[in-house]
Amino acid sequence: MTPKEENLPQCARKKLRFTLETSLDGHVRAELKHPKNLAMITLNTNYMLTWDWDQSSSESGAVNFTTQYVAKYKLTSKRLSKKKSPVWITACEKTWRRSCDLTKFSLYYLGIYVLRVQANVNGDVSAWEQKEFCPDTDADLGPPNKVDLSPAGSDLDVFISDPVTSTNISMKENHPELYYHVVYWERSAGQQAVGTQTLDSSANIVTLPNLKPWTWYCVRVQSRYDYYNKKSIFSSPHCMQTEGATPWWQIFMYFMASLVTTFLVILLPLYSCFRCYKTLKETWFPSVLLPTPIQYLWDSTGYDIPRLVSPESDSELLCDRVTVEPLLHILPPEAVPAPLSCLEPDSRHSRQDSSGSGDSGVYSTGGSSGLRQPNTSHSSTLAEVFDLVQVKIQDMAPGLKAQHVNVDEGIVDMCV
Structure with a gap:
């Protein structure tokens, strides 16, 4: 026992001894300050624990932090009466960051947890700083995961995707009464909002009624859960123009475009094939015949290739x-x-056979x-x-x- 401890009253000495026994390694210095202002940064099921630290307390060396958590029901008096200390789960150990990500531990959304942080400088540790956390009540609700618009005549259809957890599951699994607050307005030429209107719906497809045809409208959506008065931030604005009756000139343009497309896709290849066939036919089977003399020589010689006849062979061939x-x-x-009574001496007689x-x-x-x-x-x-x-x-x-x-x-x- 140190001289300082001898001068302390008996109750103070017992309290100091209890602090030494419940510390992490049994060495605590009163001058080492513990982390302060523990806070949770949350979005759906993403949890991040942060804290503050007085830098002047770690001038003698580098500081690191250890973060642990345990379910609150394990710290009840009934379990303590059996002299069984709770098992703390270490989430971050000896990290120099002033934050610890608890998302990967998949904390039960309806459970209550106790979180604690301790500082460590050159082997000397501080006291634990604790904080309770319940995701159902403390976690913030995120905006819709995605918002799309589609024209429906003079109206607009809004397609809303549910906010999701860290494992890509809809947040409606944790908040069945979750609904959406839709805000829409007419966009003017100067990008100004005109005639803002609101609409609440728990459906994922919402139709905005009574809109003007051929007019630009912008929409943004917010997630809400009234039981704990949770409201998310608004999604980014999405704008689209409504439709109406199609004018006659637009129908005519569509018709002409379809004709041109048909010609390019069907008729043009057919015409190209016909031209190629005609060119090949004229090349290999010409319509102009050989001259008559050459044609005669071709037919008389019996050869496939026409040739001229030499003058020396005229008498032999012809x-x-x-x-x-x-x-x-x-x-x-x-x-x-x-x-005649007599015949001329030089006249020629016809020949007769022996039979007369x-x-x-x-x-x-x-x-x-x-x-x-x-x-x-x-x-x-x-x-x-x-x-x-x-x-x-x-x-x-x-x-x-x-x-x-x-x-x-x-x-x-x-x-x-």
Whole structure:
């Protein structure tokens, strides 16, 4: 016992001894001050404990802090009577920050907790500073998580998303009577609020009635819970223009836009395909045919590729022997000339076979069994017949010409 403790009264010495026994490590200095002004910064289920500290108390060294918590019901007299000290849960240990985040410990929303903070300087610790905390009553309520607007004719639909906890669960799980306070106004040309109106609703979709068509309106929403008089801050303003009856010029513009879109999406690709097909067809199958001479040479040679014929091969490719059979004309009786008493020495006679049948083609109608010998006029008539055959052949084939005609043999040499 120190000399100071000897001079103290007995009750004061007992109180000092009790303080030494309940300290964290058994070493406490009266001059080391404890943290002050413990406060909670909360939003839905996000909790942050903060405190103040007198910097002059830690001039001799660096300071760090330890934060603990425990459920309040564990500190009741019934448990203390059994001489069982409560188990404090350390949330932050020896941290230099003047705050401690308790969100990750998922404190029960309807529970009551006792929080305490202690300072530590060079192994010397201060007394604990305590604070009670109940999330249901002390935690602040946050604004809607999201607010969207959608036109509904001349009205506006407001889509409100519930505020959420740290685990993305709706706050309506903790506050079933939560509702929304909607404030909306008409936005003027100078960005000024005109005719502010309010609306309360617990639904997540709210329709703002009696709005002017083709007018800009702005909306902001606040979360409220009346049991503990909780009110959140307002959400940021969202603005949108209402709609109305569609004018005729706008309908016409939509129609023209649809036509242009249809042309670009459907007709233009079809037209491009048609042009490509036509170009390929004209390239590989042209409508302009080859000239007649070249076409003739192509067909006569039998080759796929046209070529010119050399002059040396004209007689071989285009000349051939043509056999001409003489035509026999049966003359009527009156056309047969009278027989001559004698024949000219150089006249040519028709050939007869051994059977005595005539081959001259002239027959008698007087009933005589003998054959008449051809005379000069008969030979001239036969020459005229061959001339007629030659003329008919030239009519049938203008490109052919007879080089030599042998009447007796009936053979004609023909060339182009």
